[in-house]
Amino acid sequence: MRLLLVLSFLLAAPLAVAQERAPSAHGMAEPALVPTARPPLVTGEVTTKRFRILFTARSEGAARALAERIELVRDAFVRVLGRDWPGITEIRVGVDRAEYEQLALPGGAPPKWAVALAYPAHGIILLNARHLSGPEGPVTLRHELAHVALGQFAPVWPRWFQEGMAQHLTGERVAITHYAALFRAVTQERVFHFEDLSEAWPDMPSDVEVAYAQSADFMAWLAGTHGPGPMNQLLELVSKGERFETAFGKAFRSSLTVEENAWRGGLSTRFGWLPLTTSMQLAWLVAPVLCVAAYIRRRLQRAARLEAMAAEDAAAEAAEDAAIRVLAAEAAQRGLPPPEEAAAEWVELPPEEPRESSEGEKEHGLRPPKTTLH
Numbered sequence: 163m164r165l166l167l168v169l170s171f172l173l174a175a176p177l178a179v180a181q182e183r184a185p186s187a188h189g190m191a192e193p194a195l196v197p198t199a200r201p202p203l204v205t206g207e208v209t210t211k212r213f214r215i216l217f218t219a220r221s222e223g224a225a226r227a228l229a230e231r232i233e234l235v236r237d238a239f240v241r242v243l244g245r246d247w248p249g250i251t252e253i254r255v256g257v258d259r260a261e262y263e264q265l266a267l268p269g270g271a272p273p274k275w276a277v278a279l280a281y282p283a284h285g286i287i288l289l290n291a292r293h294l295s296g297p298e299g300p301v302t303l304r305h306e307l308a309h310v311a312l313g314q315f316a317p318v319w320p321r322w323f324q325e326g327m328a329q330h331l332t333g334e335r336v337a338i339t340h341y342a343a344l345f346r347a348v349t350q351e352r353v354f355h356f357e358d359l360s361e362a363w364p365d366m367p368s369d370v371e372v373a374y375a376q377s378a379d380f381m382a383w384l385a386g387t388h389g390p391g392p393m394n395q396l397l398e399l400v401s402k403g404e405r406f407e408t409a410f411g412k413a414f415r416s417s418l419t420v421e422e423n424a425w426r427g428g429l430s431t432r433f434g435w436l437p438l439t440t441s442m443q444l445a446w447l448v449a450p451v452l453c454v455a456a457y458i459r460r461r462l463q464r465a466a467r468l469e470a471m472a473a474e475d476a477a478a479e480a481a482e483d484a485a486i487r488v489l490a491a492e493a494a495q496r497g498l499p500p501p502e503e504a505a506a507e508w509v510e511l512p513p514e515e516p517r518e519s520s521e522g523e524k525e526h527g528l529r530p531p532k533t534t535l536h
Contacts, residue, residue, distance in 0.1 A: 192283050193269040201254070203264045212236060213251050216265070220257040224291035228255065228303075235304060239311060242331060244394035247314035251307070252286045255294070262290045280306040282313020304332040315401040322359035323406070326377030330385065340375035344433040347372045353429065356380070356422055383425045388414055 205219045208229045215232070217225035232253070240246045256262035265288055266272055272279040277293040280286070287306045293299055308328035312319050346368070347353045354364075354373055364370050385393060392413040399409035410418050 192281050193267045195283060198268060201265050203256070203261060204254070212246075213253060216252065216254045218256055218261050218265075221255045221261065221291045224257065224294060225253075225255045228253070228289075228294070235307065239304075239307060239331065242390070243311065243397060244390065245315075245397065247311045249285055249314065251310055252284075253289060254286065255289050255291050257291045259290065262288060278302045278306050280309040280313070282309045283317060285310055285314060301332050305329070308332065315397055316403075318406075319400070320356070320360040320406055321363055322356050322373070322377040322380070325374055326379075326381035329374065329378035330381040339371065340378060341433065343368075343371040343375040344379060344429070347376065348429050348433045353426065356418065380422070380425050383428075384414070384421065387424075 200216070203218050204216045206222065207214055207216045208226055209215070210229055210233050213229070213232050213236075215225045215229050236246070236251075254265040256265050263271060266279070267281055267284065267286065270279075270281060272288060277290050279288040281288075287303075287310060289303065289306075293302060305328045308331045309324060312324055312327060344353075352369075352372065353376060354369075356377075359373055359377065364373055392415075396409050396413040399412060400406055404412070407418055414421060
């Protein structure tokens with residue numbers, strides 16, 4: 163039953179993440195590169211070596227907290243990309259949706275569903291402080307920074323490469339939602355060709371999630387197959403004016419079509435029915451069974467301990483009974499009362515007053531019985 167529920171989840175469409183992302187903010191046309199006045203809502207700024215963070219009266223605290231870690235985030239990008247992007251990146255932080263929208267560039271209003279937005283050609287990012295402070299905030303920040311980095315390297319990139327690189331740099335490709343999207347796409351034979359994702363992006367939310375997932379997975383596959391060198395060379399060549407397809411061939415010593423076909427050849431192995439039962443990403447399927455097994459094992463161990471303790475008690479009682487029987491036999495041979503009766507009389511005798519030993523006692527060397535046990 164649990165497996166059937168999981169399968170229905172994997173085959174269901176659309177996913178919530180797709181609904182949040184479709185359509186992509188980065189597919190919209192950017193405003194013209196003309197000087198624009200600072201939004202009236204901005205009350206101040208905090209600057210770092212490579213960033214200028216504008217804030218409102220209500221978002222100053224979030225902006226200053228961001229300034230303390232933003233340079234480290236950019237350094238991590240430089241290590242992965244092998245290069246830094248030029249200039250100062252501007253980040254505009256509003257504390258809620260209303261402020262967030264008022265900080266947008268003229269002609270570049272963010273979609274209603276978006277919680278962050280990058281204008282790569284302008285080197286500007288919009289952030290909602292409330293989302294930034296949430297669990298997904300750091301990932302969102304890195305995602306938008308990746309778009310700015312690519313936009314500063316070169317003005318034109320294939321859409322799938324932009325989204326795939328952004329997710330690859332932020333680690334979003336490991337999400338279970340991506341696995342589910344690719345599982346549906348592979349089993350339903352609905353994996354897109356990357357040439358169809360170069361400029362346009364799907365309209366259906368379920369197709370958007372597939373486009374995001376396969377872009378991220380292809381980027382991860384390229385990096386894992388060829389290493390970081392060709393990817394860094396690709397960025398270098400395109401930033402110098404080479405067409406993307408030409409630069410790809412020079413960097414990877416292969417065509418995009420050949421690499422895409424090789425990637426497609428392994429999809430059924432990694433995202434078909436067999437990985438459903440073996441993939442570490444779906445290990446939670448057996449977690450309840452493991453918990454039940456651990457509980458049963460614990461109960462059995464406890465029962466075994468109790469049984470061992472009971473056996474020890476029984477052995478001790480048997481040994482005590484045997485000892486009593488031996489003592490009783492010896493007492494009978496000597497004409498003495500049984501050990502139980504002697505012990506009872508020994509304990510129950512009231513204390514006697516000190517007295518002189520009788521002549522018989524003195525003669526046989528006997529002493530008066532004790533009245534307490536030691």
